[in-house]
Amino acid sequence: MNWSALDWGILGPALAAGLLVLATHVPLGTQVLDRGIVFIDLAIAQIAGLGVIAADALGMPEGGVAVQFAAVGAALLGALLLTWTERRAPRQQEALIGVMFILAACAGILLLAGNPHGGEHLKDLLVGQILWVSTTQLLWLAAVSALLLAAMWLGLVRRLGRFGFYAAFALAVTASVQLVGVYLVFSSLIIPALGTRAHYGARRYGVAYALGATGYAVGLALSAVFDLPSGAVIVWTLAACALVGAAAARPAAVPAEVR
Helix, strand or coil: CCHHHCCHHHHHHHHHHHHHHHHHHHHHHHHHHHHCCCCHHHHHHHHHHHHHHHHHHCCCCCCCHHHHHHHHHHHHHHHHHHHHHHHHCHHHHHHHHHHHHHHHHHHHHHHHCCCCCHHHHHHHHHHCCHHHCCHHHHHHHHHHHHHHHHHHHCCHHHHCHHHHHHHHHHHHHHHHHHHHHHHHHHHHHHHHHHHCCCCCHHHHHHHHHHHHHHHHHHHHHHHHHCCCCHHHHHHHHHHHHHHHHHHHHHHHHCCHHHC
16 A cells, blocks of 8 residues: 555546546436436447547547547547437437447457557557546546536537437547546446436436545545556446445435335
8 A cells, every 4th residue: 555646736637537527427327327328428439439549540649639520520420320320220229339339449449450559549548547637638628518518508408309419428428538538438427327316306416426526536546545547446436436325325215105
């Protein structure tokens, strides 16, 4: 154990990144569960990652504006395709989402096949680099998160129907996947939402945000003290917090007339 590793200069920006990711992923995650399309986040995140890999393969500067446009463009194309498949084959939507994830993942592997650093790039895409986020990345994520939250609360996303949901989802995932990776994107969307199924309305969002923030904070602290990969530890602490939250909510979920 190394208590001196609890350096706020490193952990503070990482925690800020996690909180910004949760800001949009908590409300989107509850909608994902309600719609029964759990794997959409993995598919969209993988498609956005494919855009990043393609931009890198074309020689675009890493982390530059061109790479961001490539990621957003790929994710929005994925959103358009999902909107079309939901209209044409709603019963097969979850299966089609899974197929899209596999195709995007395999396309990324093929693009990285000739890259000597391909394995490292793929690892960064999956587990992220949350400990090394920059101020520029945080500001970019904060701006995108604020716009998406405003669009959701003002009803703009709902007015656009199916595509509005998928487009908002694509933008949120694209903004976060390069910072925290595919695994944490999936965990931030699904785990807090699962842990708060017994709650409703604004209370559910509040509890989900609290569980998510606690998971990120504890996970970052544990990963620093025990010198373990941050992303993997945060996933486990998010799951632990969700289990505790779900267990604590069970008695309150029983209707009064049944007691």
